[in-house]
Amino acid sequence: MQVSNEVSKILFFPLDVNYLANGNILITDGGSWDVGGWGEARSKVLEITRSGEIVWVYDKGLIFAHSARRLKSGHTLITDTGNNRVIEVSPNNEVVWDTSYLNNKGTLSDGSSINYPNDAHLLYNGRILISERNNDRITEIDKEGNICWQYDRSVHQHGVQRLANGNTLFADSERNYVVELDMKGNNVWQYGGDGVLNWPRDADRLSNGNTLIADTRNNRILEVSKAGEVLWSYATPRCSSLYEVEEGPEGHILYSDCLGRQVVEIDRHGNILWTFRNYYFNRKPLSNLVNGDFAEIDPDIQLPKYWTSCIYFSERGGSIKVDREETENSNAVKLETDRRGFLMLHQTLAAEPKRPYLIKGIIKSKDLEEFAQIQAAFLDSEGSYMHGSISANHPGGFLVKGTQDWKEVGAVIWSPSEATAVDIRCFLMNSGEAWFSNISFEAL
């Protein structure tokens, strides 16, 4: 398919962030979604100084890397998620260990293969603790690939941590819980539940015994006591997808905001101490939405004019089609895919803060695994995606699911304070087919 070629940016999708002993920060960037598939070279692990200087990069072959830990040896342990492997890389960028070669064919001692690893730690016992999202399990393996411990009753978990007492803490994301297991896999502590946490993406046990949680879809950070009391919380609209939290010196907290394309450090009063972020605006936002009925087609690439296509797949490969289909009154655009991830057309418009907008359109769908949606993602002055948008994490009332005939969807949405622009998106999540037309976005 044709894709737009936007200017390369530094940070596309920061998934993991760590304080390093030398004072620098290690960032894992999942990569770009404005190019065809996971931009191979755009997923990377960066070590930056506090002044933003990049002092080390590893990006060779990475696809949608989710986590990186600097080891005591100076090496870096990386989950190369899209390649379904965990690698250890030396400071001069040599791969010194790669799960792809375990037992000659990348399999563990039980014959299984690592599937969608999203976190990995080298433990004091010399083994590697790995969270595998698509196997719904947490695995402790030795360097030869022998499984020494595993837990397989979680659902799309993230953010695993082995505690000093041998227990394992993790965010059981799809179950909306943070869970602590003992060495026998018994649940010895948990916090959360529906209505308490919404898709927690990370959990860390602090040195004071409390637990720090990235309550991702509630867009907040919580510190919770053993007794389940919320002792501290932090939320801000200038953050849209808080994925990873880490406590550093003096109780400061570093977090990654992956759709906001930024890494932020705050103190316990909520003051922002440091950020490393992206400047998204490389082209001028349009003043109004144009070609919302897809009447104008660029003859060279056969795509609607003024719209940009993007794909964002968590698993590589597959076919993508963007077609036109006639409706009664106008053209339509059709998005189709057969795998996980998302596909969209988008248009960036200028917007004003704190005012109501009406967003509307019509959608038809067939065999949707997840949903189709017309989204309005507000952006702040630096191009970061803001909380309060209509998006996958914040449905705002008009997700289209399954198979449906043409249906009008729409909502009034207030722009967040500090909004300067909005990204209007025809959005398809996971496999299926969706048609969009008559998109409009107006200030009220």
Add this chain to the structure above:
Amino acid sequence: MSKVVVLGLDGFNPELVQRWLDELPNFKKMQEEGIWGEMQSTVPPITPQAWTCAQVGRNPGAFGFWDFTYRDDFSYGQPKLVNSKIIKPDPLYRLLSKMGKKLAVINVPVTYPPPNIEGAYFITSFMTPSTDHDFTYPKELKKEINELVGEYILDASLPGQNYRTMDKDVVMKRIYDMDSQRFTLLKHFITEKDCDYIFTVIMGTDRMPHLFYRYFDEKHKRYDPDSRYQDTLKEHYKFVDKNVGEIRSLLDDYTVLFIHSDHSVQRLDGRINLNEWLINEGYMTLKEYPSELNPFNDLKVDWANTKAWATGYTGQIYLNVKGRESQGIVDPDDYYKLLNELTVKMLEIPDDEGKPLNTQVFRKEDIHFGPYTEYGPDLFIHFDECRWNISEMVGYKKLYSYDTPLGPDDGGHGFYGYFCLAGPGVPAKGQYYGASLLNVAPTVLYYMDIPVPRGMEIKHALSEEEEVVEDLKTEEVFYSEDDEQVIQDRLAALGY
């Protein structure tokens, strides 16, 4: 309403039971008919406080000892020997006796001196000075014992000798004799005494693996494949199995048999000389390094320059805290910083060949609570899941050793013991996951149809529905309301 017989098997290892199950028909049958599994011990997993935790349904912070010795002020070392009088919360025997139950407690650690409880029988354990002392209650019971089994054997060790250094055949014979006495007494009490509750602990199941582990486990550092002792430990498990069968055949239709251990005994890979390590790392300073092996109590410690010290043969570290210990130097503001620093450094201690160990470190406040917690060690360490033990001794001039002056030792204690129960009202539930020693007291009470008192940390029984009988409205003043609230909060967090 049922009666309950509890058979305690000190150090019984659940992995060995499963490995040899086909040769242990009575355990196999009991597992099929009831509930069984692994049972989490206490930190550290040692005999005195483990059996006590099971009896009082509380963690060691509730009664104040973590070893055979203890302190009840902030002195350096653990100067006092544990005994039955210091256990303030009611053990099951006291609670059941208050409920008017007739009971017998045979060879249970930390029951010496035997409590004077009307209507109860006590025969104390190896932690008894000698049989010249009163080791029974009532006193007349001693005569009955002698008539039944002869001179009562308190422990495998002979006077003036440690069982670890005795001739293997001699000590093995003595262990069988000792255990046979216990089984004979247990059977006698079942058939003759009409008790509602009998609790007997067998010690041979701990002593045997300490002596004979190297002969069957090929991973053992001192594995001896061609020894005539190759099957010795298995034969002892079979001996226990045979007795389990005999005991079950004696039980009436109203009696539940509950077998459980206090911890397991597993392969010992070596010892880490923890005070030597603290000295090397600069946390402990001696006025004079000893010329021969000295236990902690004989060390000339320069307390003004010592931040941390270790006692015992399991991992227990105390900090020397300003305002707490008499010559404390660790600023209370630096307490957690020092704990974290020690934790990370100890997790990094490898084995004697430089290979990493699977070590666990526990902070006191994370696992223990109650009025005596403050006197306990500040950190507990299980080096490689307890496969590496500790020595408190100094004079090795090295970090690693294997034996101590107490003699050779094949086994170390493991954190997960065994349990199995069967009988009237016990469902054939099969393997149960997540049991703890703290489940024991509520389970005994459940099958005797007696409510669980306030303060017991786990309320539910090992039963079909994990049922909770309503709290006992006893005059339980052991915990203050604040303590009670702390416990309730913790339990709520655990989902109880």
